[in-house]
Amino acid sequence: MPIYVYWGEDDFALEKAVTLLRDRILDPLWISFNYTGFPPEQSDAVIAALNQAMTPPFGAGGRLVWLNNTTVFQQCPDHLLAELTRTLSVIPENSVLLLTSRNKPDERLKSTKLFKQLATEYREFPLIPPWKTELLIQAVNQAAQTVGVRLTAKAAEVLAEAVGNDTRLLYNEIEKLRLYAEDGNQPIEVDTVTLLVRNNTQNSLQLAAAIRTGDTAKALTVLADLINAAEPGLRIVATLIGQFRTWLWVKLMMESGERNSQAIAQAAEVGNPKRIYFLQQEVQSLSLRQLLSCLPLLLELEFSLKQGFGEISTLQTKVIELCQVCRRN
Structure with missing residues (x-):
């Protein structure tokens, strides 16, 4: 009963895993016979997928049945749960049932518990938080190794700053760096990365820095550059929330009298304790009250964007409000 469950917000990484699974299971000459995908809008998708999974594959290779962006992990009626319970354990070994979802499965549902018990692979594809620099650099090095590109340590760091947690980007x-490099045996230097890669994430951090100092004019200018570069509003907000959250934790630890960089780094989820000194300097001019006032505004901004409010005007309004909070004595 080969059952695979993939979920998470990193669409690109999830799609790569699906492609690898498909290539491993299916014979290229028999794909049209043995590969079936069911979209979420199909009312009987789960039942139809189960019936298809029970059908032996034609010709060579196995069968792959994909329930794409399924809602079975968020809601599962009793009749559907009964059908899942009856069928999942008897799916033939040469058929694979794949279920994917952007949303995290509800662990309270019986359907989720059933899949966790029976799944061959039950895997999450999360986005790395934008403020976890060390994990972003690790992801860059892993991707470079996969593609066959060598990067210097500084080049990997600059690339991580530039692309953030956008795996597709x-x-x-x-790939662009690989094509540009004349000699694949030589590590790519930071100058090459700076030349070829636009640094949108760094601009978002520059926006956070401008807000922190209360420089409304500069903050709006950086925001306009990000918008003109087609940077998604929610990604901008994610970077701001991460940065202000880090500043808040550092300030809280300072106010409590903590002086140990390791302890502060652990509380603020900063991988490199050496960054703490610089973060302390950055929050020196801000009060704890100011930082506490910023986070609700950022959460309001995130909620408004998710509700479909006008992106540009909403971002501009909240950036002005944040600058005003940070400018107060």
Whole structure:
């Protein structure tokens, strides 16, 4: 009963895993016979997928049945749960049932518990938080190794700053670097990365820095550059929330009298304790009250964007409000 469950917000990484699974299971000459995908809008998708999974494959290779962006992990009626319970354990070994979802499965549902018990692979594809620099650099190095590109340590760091947690953009930029490099045996230097890769994430951090100092004019200018570069509003907000959250934790630890960089780094989820000194300097001019006032505004901004409010005007309004909070004594 080969059952695979993939979920998470990193669409690109999830799609790559699906492609690898498909290539491993299916014979290229028999794909049209043995590969079936069911979209979420199909009312009987789950039942139809189960019936298809029970059908032996034609010709060579196995059968792959894909329930794409399924809602069975968020809601599962009793009759559907009964059918899942009856069928999942008897799916033939040469058939594979794949279920994917952007949303995290509800662990309270019986359907989720059933899949966790029976799944061959039950795997999450999360986006790395934009403020976890060390994990972003690790992801860059892993992608470079996959593509066959060598990067210097500084080049990997700059590339991580530029692409953030956008895995699709990361692979696109690494492929660009691979094509540009004349000699694949020589590590790509930071100058090459700076030349070829646009640094949108760094601009978002520059926006956070401008807000922190209360420089409304500069903040709006950086925001306009990000918008003109087609940077998604929610990604901008994610970077701001991460940065202000880090500043808040550092300030809280300072106010509590903590002086140990390791302890502060652990509380603020900063991988490199050496960054703490610089973060302390950055929050020196801000009060704890100011930082505490910023996070609700950022969460309001995130909620408004998710509700479909006008992106540009909403971002501009909240950036002005944040600058005003940070400018107060």
